[in-house]
Amino acid sequence: MELEHKFCRLGAEVTVAEGSRIEGYASVFGACDQGGDVVAPGAYAQSLARLAAEGRGVKMLWQHDPAQPIGIWDEVREDGRGLWVRGRLLDSVVRGREAAALIAAGVIDGLSIGYRTLRASKDAQGRRVLTELELWEVSLVTFPMLPGARVEAKGESPEAVLLRDLALALEGARLDLARG
Structure with a gap:
């Protein structure tokens, strides 16, 4: 099985404090990403339990590069969101x-x-619903896939927010055109 990736924008969902602490949602249940996938509640539960039982954690990487760990995820958990x-x-x-x-x-x-899909199904709209995932890592990335999870740096200017949102809209339109 090949390692897959799901991207999320940082911002309202994820915050950065003191330049180094990161906190928020790396994945949001029920949200359809730009690849047409939806993560179901409970999809990470078995993977997180297995990692905890083995005394291992989820890796924090730069751009999914396993040769570039950049930090530590002190807590990774599922909740209702x-x-x-x-x-x-x-x-x-x-x-x-x-x-x-x-x-x-x-x-x-x-x-x-970064994860492997262990169980998935198709819903009535033809979207892939991911019901069990083996979570490997959470990376900081340039181009996220799920617009709902974003990091918002303190002091971000309205112009920067506008440009970021415009870039996101253009990327979404490009992906829609590519899918035909």
């Missing part, structure tokens, strides 16, 4: 410092999960 994460960028890691600076500048504003 989705997959909630809380962690910190490591300022002792060069890429961690770079990620903090890019988030503060509004350049990086996405989260993405």
Whole structure:
């Protein structure tokens, strides 16, 4: 089975404090992403329980690159809304410092999960409903897929928000055209 990725925009769903602490939703249940997938409630439960039983955690990576860990997810859990994460960028890691600076500048504003699909089905609209996932990592990324989960850097200007939202709308239109 191949490792898959789901992207989320950071912002109202995810916050950054003191330049290094990140907290919020990496995945939101019931939201259809730009790939036509929907994550069902409970999809991460068995994976998170297995990781806890083995004394392992979900990795925080830069752009899904396993050679570039940039921080630590101190808490990863499901709740009624989705997959909630809380962690910190490591300022002792060069890429961690770079990620903090890019988030503060509004350049990086996405989260993405890396996972394997264990169980899925199709709904009446033809969307893939993911019911059991093996979660591997949550990355900070440039281009997220799920617009509902975003990081909002403190002091972000209205112009930066407008440009980010415009870029998101254009990317969504491009993907719609590509799907035909």
